[in-house]
Amino acid sequence: MKIRPVCAIVLCCFLVGSYDAFCLETYFLDDQRVLLYKIVNWWYDCLPEESSLLCGSKIKCRSTGDARVDYDEKKMALKLQINGGFADLVSIFKQCERCFGPEYLKCTWLNEKYFGSGEAVAVSSDMPGVSAFHFLKIDRNHARKIQSIEKDIAFELEGSVGGLLNGKIALHQAAETFIKTCPKISQNPEAAFPVFLNIVNADTVEILAKYSAVWED
DSSP: OOOOHHHHHHHHTTBOSSOOTTOOEEEEETTEEEOHHHHHHHHHHSOGGGTTTTTTOEEEEEEESOEEEEEETTTTEEEEEEEEEEOTTEEOSOSSTTSOEEEEEEEEEEOHHHHTTOEEOOEETTSSSEEEEEEESOOHHHHHHHHHTGGGEEEEEEEEOOEEETTEEESSSOOSOOSEEOOOOOSOHHHHSOOEEEEEETTTTEEEEEEEEEEEO
16 A cells, blocks of 8 residues: 555654664554554544545554463463463454454464474454464474474564554454444455464564464354
């Protein structure tokens, strides 16, 4: 999406001026690093003619250095826990039961180098937020490999702005309580608002696992 002049001015106001070495979670809007909470606050109070400036913009959230690996050898179950949660300024899943929208995150690919013949459990919308990933049938050797890169595990979420919802930017158009709505850009919202999440080895830039949002009504 090309940023129009007015929108560019808005973004300039919220670009990060300095990089905090202790900041673990970073947001990008159309590939520009931003303070997303300020953009959320701006959207609440913007003029009506400016309310759709952000619609369709690409959002990316990256979190590094806050993963914890827990392994139950007897059950061959491994959990990647994100300390403090992840991407709490965006809404991934639909907010109303009868809406057609993102229902859960499904794993579409696992790196056999790290997970062997393991299986990933879907990330359900029943959870308050994306805070953990569960894997089954993980043998001890692969569990140790993942534990050895714990400090380098990063989480990357990508989606498009679909509206403003309860202090969060929605990556979909499936809520009855949007504060700011975006015009429909497609007859197929699932195709227009895909959501992807990758788990990455930040040291080697290897992708460990890929997830995508599954839409249901």
